[in-house]
Amino acid sequence: MTVASTNPIASENKSTLAHGPAVNAPRTVLPRVDVYENTDELLLVADVPGATSESVNIRLDEARLTLSADYTRVDGSIVRYQRAFQVPETIDADQITAQLKDGVLQVHLRKLEKAKPRTIAVTAN
Amino acid sequence: MLMRWNNHGFGGFAPGFWAVNDLQRDLGRLFQSFDDSRTFAAPGWQAAAGAEPKLKVSDTADELRVYAEVPGFRAEDIQVSFDDGVLEIRAQRSDAAPEGYVAQRRERGSSSFSRRLTLQVRVDGEKIEAELKNGILELRLPKQAEARPRSIAVKAT
Numbered sequence: 246m247t248v249a250s251t252n253p254i255a256s257e258n259k260s261t262l263a264h265g266p267a268v269n270a271p272r273t274v275l276p277r278v279d280v281y282e283n284t285d286e287l288l289l290v291a292d293v294p295g296a297t298s299e300s301v302n303i304r305l306d307e308a309r310l311t312l313s314a315d316y317t318r319v320d321g322s323i324v325r326y327q328r329a330f331q332v333p334e335t336i337d338a339d340q341i342t343a344q345l346k347d348g349v350l351q352v353h354l355r356k357l358e359k360a361k362p363r364t365i366a367v368t369a370n
Numbered sequence: 371m372l373m374r375w376n377n378h379g380f381g382g383f384a385p386g387f388w389a390v391n392d393l394q395r396d397l398g399r400l401f402q403s404f405d406d407s408r409t410f411a412a413p414g415w416q417a418a419a420g421a422e423p424k425l426k427v428s429d430t431a432d433e434l435r436v437y438a439e440v441p442g443f444r445a446e447d448i449q450v451s452f453d454d455g456v457l458e459i460r461a462q463r464s465d466a467a468p469e470g471y472v473a474q475r476r477e478r479g480s481s482s483f484s485r486r487l488t489l490q491v492r493v494d495g496e497k498i499e500a501e502l503k504n505g506i507l508e509l510r511l512p513k514q515a516e517a518r519p520r521s522i523a524v525k526a527t
Contacts, residue, residue: 277478281471288471292478294439294505316506319437320428348441348505 271315271325276350278328284361287336287354293326294348303343303352308332310341314350335360423459423483423507431519434493434511438485441505442478448507452495457487459507492517 279290293301295316302313310332316324332338332354340355424439438459440448448461465481467473493511501508 278475279473279478280475281467282474283471287474288468290468290478292439292441292505294441297504316504318426319435345504347444347502348439 271323273325273327275328276312276314276326284356286356289330289350289352289354291326291328291350291352292348293345293350295324296326296345296348296350298345301343301345301350303341305332305338305341308334310352310354312350312352314345423461423479423485425485425487427487429491433513434489434491434509436487436507436509436511438507438509439505440502440507443502443505443507445502448500448502450498450500450507450509452493452498452511455489455492457489457498457509457511458484459486459509460484 276291276293278292281288281290289312291312293314293316295318296314297317300313300315300317302311304311304313308331309329311327311329313325313327316326318324335356336354337357341352343350343352345351426437428435428437436457436459440461443461443463447463448459451458451460460483462482489511492514494514497512499510501510
């Protein structure tokens with residue numbers, strides 16, 4: 246447990262709303278990502294608190310997957326979550342889907358059929 | 371070009387996610403990010419559970435506002451209490467891997483936290499409001515009347 250004390254008076258100079266919204270260049274943040282796998286897909290789970298679904302941008306360029314999402318703070322400053330990954334050839338580029346919920350972005354990267362493990366029937370002769 | 375890191379027992383079709391310039395380079399990892407992860411690689415980037423969540427406090431003259439980053443927590447996972455000038459935020463959620471998946475890389479923070487803020491300004495505990503939106507918990511703590519700023523008339527003599 247962390248016991249933190251804060252002095253709101255001291256913070257006023259930095260974050261008071263009285264000065265009105267300030268439009269700043271986005272501050273880029275690397276989101277934390279979990280990666281899961283099953284036989285059908287890879288699943289990326291990224292923490293992007295405050296990001297809106299309209300701001301989410303998922304881009305696949307060659308084998309480079311870029312995730313980006315923006316959180317516009319109440320003071321107008323923008324936090325840009327951004328991260329890039331190398332995607333294996335076993336991913337189906339046409340079947341990438343994503344959902345955003347509770348500040349968590351989930352990206353599903355489906356494997357190509359030929360990349361999935363398969364069971365080979367053994368025939369007796 | 372086929373690149374595989376399958377020499378660590380992950381099986382024949384191990385996905386070839388790997389870093390180009392990740393400072394935490396570890397060939398055993400299946401999935402690496404492109405970004406130069408100085409932020410991540412710096413000591414303590416994987417913040418201790420106690421340091422979560424990130425908080426921002428602002429003062430709007432009439433109220434204090436606290437913004438806490440709580441991605442993945444639902445409203446029912448979070449408890450907010452206020453007692454004798456101390457604001458406490460507690461939350462807990464499951465950190466289990468999604469059903470049927472195997473974790474390949476885990477960076478996301480702890481599944482529970484507790485933070486206490488000792489306020490230097492008197493607020494009206496009865497009127498504190500909390501709202502969760504897109505993984506941000508926003509608390510509004512109206513100040514008691516005597517804690518609000520007032521303007522003082524200047525008299526000419």
